[in-house]
Amino acid sequence: LHKEYRRQRQMCIRDSHYHACSTMPATARFPLLPYLCACIVGFLALGSLWQTIGKPVVLADAATPTHKLQCASYTPFGKDQSPFDLPLQIHPEQMDTDLALLAERFQCIRTYSVTGLEKLPELARKHGLKLITGAWVSRNPHDTAIEIQGLIKLAKENPDVVEAVIVGNEALLRKEVTGGQLVELINQVKAEISQPVTYADVWEFWLKHPEVAPAVDFITIHLLPYWEDNPAGIDAALHEVTEVRELFGKQFAPKDIMIGETGWPSEGRQRETAVPSRVNQATFIRGFVALAEQHGWRYNLIEAFDQPWKRVSEGAVGGFWGLYDADRQDKSILAGPVSNLPHWPLWLAISAGVLAFGLLVGGRPSSTRNAVLLPLVTALGAACIGLWAELAWVTSRYVGEWLWAGALLALNLLVLAHAALALSTAQGWRAQAFGWLERRAGWWLAAAGFAGAVMMLAMVTDARYRSFPSAALLLPALVYLLRPVPGPRREIAVLAVLIAAGIVPQLYEETLDNLQAIGWAITSALLAAALWRSLRHSKTR
Secondary structure, eight states: HHHHHHHHHHHHHTTTTTHHHHHOGGGGSHHHHHHHHHHHHHHHHHHHHHHHHOOOOOOOSSOOOTTTEEEEOOOOOTOOOTTTTSSOOHHHHHHHHHHHTTTTTTEEEEOOOOOTTTTHHHHHHHOOEEEEEOOOOOHHHHHHHHHHHHHHHHHOOOTTEEEEEEEEEETTTTTTSSHHHHHHHHHHHHTOOSSSSEEEEEHHHHHHHSSSSSGSSSSEOOOOOGEEEEEEEEHHHHHHHHHHHHHHHHTTTTSSSEEEOOOOOOSSOOBBTTTOOOOHHHHHHHHHHHHHHHTTTTEEOOOBOOOOOGHHHHHHTTTTOOOOTSSOOOOSSSSSOOOOOTTTHHHHHHHHHHHHHHHHHHBBBSSHHHHHHHHHHHHHHHHHHHHHHHHHHHHOHHHHHHHHHHHHHHHHHHHHHHHHHHHHHHOOOHHHHHHHHTHHHHHHHHHHHHHHHHHHHHHSOOOOTOOOOOOHHHHHHHHHHHHOOOOOHHHHHHHHHHHHHHHHHHHHHHHOOOOHHHHHHHHHHHHHHHHHHHHHHHHHO
C-alpha cells in the first residue's frame, strides 16, 4: 500500500501536479508509521497472551526414579473407550502397557470394578505392583452380586498381589444402597477372604452413615477440595485436606484412615476460587505427597490417566484428573517444569494467522485513527478466536457440540472481517464484501445474541459442569456495541432481556470469587448493551 501511494505521488510530480498531490486529503494518504506500530503492538500482545498462559513453572518434584509414590486410581479404558460401550472390550495389551508405565512411579494401583479385569493381577505381578481391588456396588442387585463374587475370587486367587479390597465406591453418595445393605455386603466379603476390607466414599458420608465404620477394617475417604460444596482454592486446598484427615484420625481411632481419592483437575471451569489447570494440579499433587509423607498417611491419587468418557456426564473437568493424558503422555504433574498449555506456540501461530487474515481483509485503513484501530481490533479478534478454539478443543464431546463450536468460530471470523472492512477504505472487492456483510450485520448480532441467551440460560439453570464461553462472544459484543447495526427488532429485544436477566443470578450462584464468572458477566453485559443499542437503530418491522 505504501509503495502504491509513492507510485501515485511520483506520477503527480512527473505530470507537474505536485501541488495538487501535496494537498491531497489526509485520508487519502497511507499512515504507515502508526499502522506498523499498531501491528507490532498487536503481534506482541498475542505473543504475551499465549506465552503467559503456557509459561513453564518449576516446582519441587513429587516422584523420582528412586522414590515411588503409594497408589493411583486406574481404569483400563483407552482414549476412545467408555465403560458404557457394550459389549465391554478391555485389551490386556493396553493394560500391560499402562502398568509398565505406572510401575515406574507407583507401588500400587486402585481399581473400581472387577468386570473385564480378570488378568489384571497377573499383569500387576509382572510389573511388581500391588492392587487395591474394588467391586462396583450399584442399585442393581444382580450386577452387584456378580461384582462381589468376582472380587472374592480375585482376592482368594491372588493374595500376594491383592493387598486390600474395596466394597463399593460412593454408593451412599449416589443413594444406590442403604448403609445397612452396604454393611451386609462388607460382612459377606470379610467372611470369604483374608485381606483387609473397606468401603470408599466422600468423607461427609462416613459421618452421615456411622453404621458403616464398625464393619470395615480401615476407612477410605475421598478428599477432593475442588468438588466440595464450598470449593477450596489451590492456596487453601491442602489445609482443608489436613483438617479433614486429622478429624477422621481422631474420631475413628484406632482404625486406620486411607485417603482413597485426592487430586485436582487440569482443565475445566472455575468453581469459586478453585481453578483447574496443570500448574494447579501439579501444585496440589506435589504438595499433598510431601504432606502425606510428613504425616505418614496412606493415600491414593486420582487418577492415573485422563478419562475422556467422563466428560459426557461431568463436563470438561471430568475428563482431566489424570497424571498422564489420554494418550498416556506425561503431563509433568509429578516431576519437572509444568505448563498450563505446553503447545502454546501452536496456538500463537494460529492466532497470528487470524491476525494476518484480518489485516489482509482490511487492507488500507481509511484514516490515521483507523490505521491504529485496525491492527488492534484484529489482534483482539485473533485472541478471542484462538482462546475459543482452544476451549472448544478441550470441552467439545460430541457432534452437536463440535458443530456449535464451529458455528461460533465462523461467526467470529465474519464479525472480524466486517470490523476490519469498516475501518478500511473498502475499494474494489473489499467494497463488495463490506456491503454484503453490512447488509447482514444485524443478523450477525442476532446470532451472537441467540448464542449468548442459550449459554446464559444454561449457566443459570445447569452450570455445574459447563465452562464459561466468554471468548466466543466478546468480539461481536464489543464490535456491535461500538458500531451499532440495525437488526430484527423483536428478536433482538427478547435476546437482550434474556441475557441481561441472567447476569445477576449467574453471579450470585457462582459468587464474586469466581473470576471466570465475572468475565462471563462482563461479556454478557456488553452483549446485552450491544443488542439494546441495535434496537435504537432498527426499523420497526
